Amino acid sequence: MKKYDLIVVGAGIMGTFHAYHAAKMGKKVLLLEKDNKPVGSTIQNFGQVVPSGLDAFWQKYGRRSLEIYDYLQSQADFTLLKNGSVYIASDNDEVQLANEAAEMHQKAGYNVEMLSKKETQSRFPDLKSAYIKSSIFYPEEYSVNASEFIYKLINFCVDTLGVTYKNSTLAINIEENNGEAKVETAAKEAFYSEKVIICSGYVFNALFPEIYQHSGLIVSKLQMLKTVPLKQMFLKSNILTGLTIRRYEAFESCPSFSKITTPKQLLELKKYGIHILFKQLPDGSIIVGDSHEYAGVDVVENLGLGVQDKINNLMKTEAKRILEIPDAAYSQAWAGYYAQHPDGIFEYKISENIEIRTGIGGKGMTTSAGYAEEKISQLFQ
Numbered sequence: 001m002k003k004y005d006l007i008v009v010g011a012g013i014m015g016t017f018h019a020y021h022a023a024k025m026g027k028k029v030l031l032l033e034k035d036n037k038p039v040g041s042t043i044q045n046f047g048q049v050v051p052s053g054l055d056a057f058w059q060k061y062g063r064r065s066l067e068i069y070d071y072l073q074s075q076a077d078f079t080l081l082k083n084g085s086v087y088i089a090s091d092n093d094e095v096q097l098a099n100e101a102a103e104m105h106q107k108a109g110y111n112v113e114m115l116s117k118k119e120t121q122s123r124f125p126d127l128k129s130a131y132i133k134s135s136i137f138y139p140e141e142y143s144v145n146a147s148e149f150i151y152k153l154i155n156f157c158v159d160t161l162g163v164t165y166k167n168s169t170l171a172i173n174i175e176e177n178n179g180e181a182k183v184e185t186a187a188k189e190a191f192y193s194e195k196v197i198i199c200s201g202y203v204f205n206a207l208f209p210e211i212y213q214h215s216g217l218i219v220s221k222l223q224m225l226k227t228v229p230l231k232q233m234f235l236k237s238n239i240l241t242g243l244t245i246r247r248y249e250a251f252e253s254c255p256s257f258s259k260i261t262t263p264k265q266l267l268e269l270k271k272y273g274i275h276i277l278f279k280q281l282p283d284g285s286i287i288v289g290d291s292h293e294y295a296g297v298d299v300v301e302n303l304g305l306g307v308q309d310k311i312n313n314l315m316k317t318e319a320k321r322i323l324e325i326p327d328a329a330y331s332q333a334w335a336g337y338y339a340q341h342p343d344g345i346f347e348y349k350i351s352e353n354i355e356i357r358t359g360i361g362g363k364g365m366t367t368s369a370g371y372a373e374e375k376i377s378q379l380f381q
């Protein structure tokens with residue numbers, strides 16, 4: 001019977017970074033994943049690492065995550081590219097919010113450049129001139145290829161940090177007796193440890209379903225689109241647009257935010273939680289997103305697995321105002337899902353040594369590395 005210092009349930013970015021930091025402290029760690037390869041939110045996402053979009057509390061974790069990403073990319077190719085992020089303002093209200101956010105971030109010591117229309121056009125010549133009023137650019141931010149990153153991080157944890165990883169292993173029961181935690185799996189194995197952290201993403205029925213029922217967690221479904229390789233375009237950075245300025249938390253803290261109303265032509269987009277983001281992959285294809293629909297944990301199935309043409313068409317039309325993407329260039333559409341909580345994350349202590357951490361929402365790729373570092377150092381202090 002092998003005893004670990006820590007068992008982490010769930011090998012998405014949240015669980016894997018908890019395992020990573022504990023192993024870096026010299027702890028003996030077991031990481032369990034129910035699927036053959038993790039396929040949750042962590043591989044379905046955009047891969048924009050954008051602390052600039054977050055409120056001050058979460059931006060702190062995002063900025064620390066950038067430093068951890070600097071370190072990781074210096075060790076091996078984790079697909080992390082430090083090409084920055086740009087927010088394009090398309091009308092006077094968005095210009096106002098963008099300028100206020102940039103001033104706020106400058107004061108907080110976060111590197112940001114305010115670009116005129118001309119400077120924006122010269123750096124991003126593929127964007128349509130008529131859309132651009134001005135922009136703000138964050139040079140330190142990353143993009144990551146979400147379809148590869150987590151597998152590289154798990155391998156690094158195993159090969160370099162000595163984490164034990166067991167895939168195809170569904171945890172179905174966890175309990176604590178006399179200070180020792182026991183994790184039982186569907187295959188009737190049992191593992192023992194001092195502490196357990198459950199980072200199960202949007203899976204609510206395998207462990208402690210009664211706790212999730214009353215947790216305040218909800219699930220968000222996002223529609224995403226991808227084009228064929230468009231080699232004639234070169235989008236070096238994460239591109240975020242006017243609707244993002246109107247949506248992301250960072251801009252909510254701006255003095256003018258409460259005075260700004262939604263123009264009539266954007267109301268239908270807002271109804272489906274649509275804001276337009278672009279990210280070009282190394283092969284030239286462009287990911288375009290996204291929309292947001294919501295359901296409580298007890299009715300997640302109502303969100304469905306399919307994508308709605310209506311939402312895709314709204315996104316394509318708005319995207320075309322910004323970038324000339326022909327309808328025929330879209331080759332893929334999918335839905336991604338993540339758990340979110342009104343407090344920014346769901347942290348729940350089941351017993352002295354067993355905790356749940358999920359519901360980090362749309363910021364997990366940006367903040368999990370820094371967040372997990374702090375939590376692990378508190379856990380083992």
Ligand SMILES: Cc1cc2nc3c(=O)[nH]c(=O)nc-3n(C[C@H](O)[C@H](O)[C@H](O)COP(=O)(O)OP(=O)(O)OC[C@H]3O[C@@H](n4cnc5c(N)ncnc54)[C@H](O)[C@@H]3O)c2cc1C
Pocket residue numbers: 009010011012013014015032033034035037038039040041042043044045046047048049050169170171172199200201202203206207222224290335336337338358359360361362363364365366367
């Ligand atoms: C479409 C989309 C776009 C996004 N874009 C961005 C972005 O650009 N930037 C950003 O910062 N964030 C983005 N996000 C959010 C980000 O992807 C999530 O915040 C993050 O991936 C959540 O990670 P997680 O580890 O909590 O969950 P998950 O990745 O879902 O991982 C949970 C894991 O736990 C496993 N598991 C569950 N139950 C058990 C069990 N009982 N036993 C064993 N294993 C179990 C699951 O199989 C899964 O692998 C996006 C998300 C989506 C869906």
